[in-house]
Amino acid sequence: MTTGPVRTAEPVLRRAHDADAAALADVWLRSFAAALPAVRRAHSDDAVRAWFAAVAVPRCETWAAVADDVVIGLMVLDGDELEQLYLDPDRRGHGLGDRFVDLAKQLRPDGLSLRTFQVNAGARRFYERHGFVAVEHGDGSRNEEREPDVRYVWRPAEGTPGSP
Template sequence: MTSDDIDIRRAGASDAAAAAEVWLRSFGTALPTVRRAHDDEAVRGWFTHVVVPEYETWVAVAGEAGVVGLLVLDDGELEQLYLDPAWRGRGLGDRFVELAKRQCPEGLALWTFQVNAPARRFYERHGFVEAERTDGLRNEEREPDVRYVWRPAAE
């Protein structure tokens, strides 16, 4: 199945549990050295009671596999972009970034951990530029992070 065969749509309440599971699998695989600030049950509750109902949340649904990716936007912030590890490298992340840019045409900003080199390369490939680095004292994981911004090209 290619990225084009996957349906991307706004998440509903019934997607919260599956989106949380994607987040948990992806975080564990992509960031094994980063201390998680919350246990699995807290993450599931956060998706159910905060992320899906309060933010612009999108999910990628791949037939029988169900939810395989998620994108969360909040007023020009790309808050979350996570893919099930088995679905990385199929163009799904590219589709999510294109969607985020359409939804926020004036520009986007995001944070990622400095240790997450694959994510940093991905965002840079999509035109995001580094704007700030921190020592991590402002995030719950206490992990050094980096802020990226994307602005549309002047016409």
């Protein structure tokens, strides 16, 4: 008798392909619902799927975490902004987010910034553990959800590659 899905492959992080857009959007939708049930979503499921297909994958640097040919996580970089980092809810707490942040730091050795919602205590702890520092608290007027947010910045330590 099996009690859940059998995971055989270590997730691979790779650049997303156009064919991944729907699966990426589905991960985003599941993750947002699980992590932020009290936050009003600004866009319908179909609009989220359209954004991944028309913007995130073709216009941004979008990465997919894939295990057993299934997309289980995503990261979107736009310039030095870590725009999106979402994992399938059952994949949290297993090091996949750490791998994405490490990859983002390798790809942007001069530094990164991001925004997360103030109510997302888990994400805030995660980013702070990875050396991100809160530099601005917003009232929600700058995001579509109208939810108070926090802007975080990561800069490499002095003497590390990419530091001044």
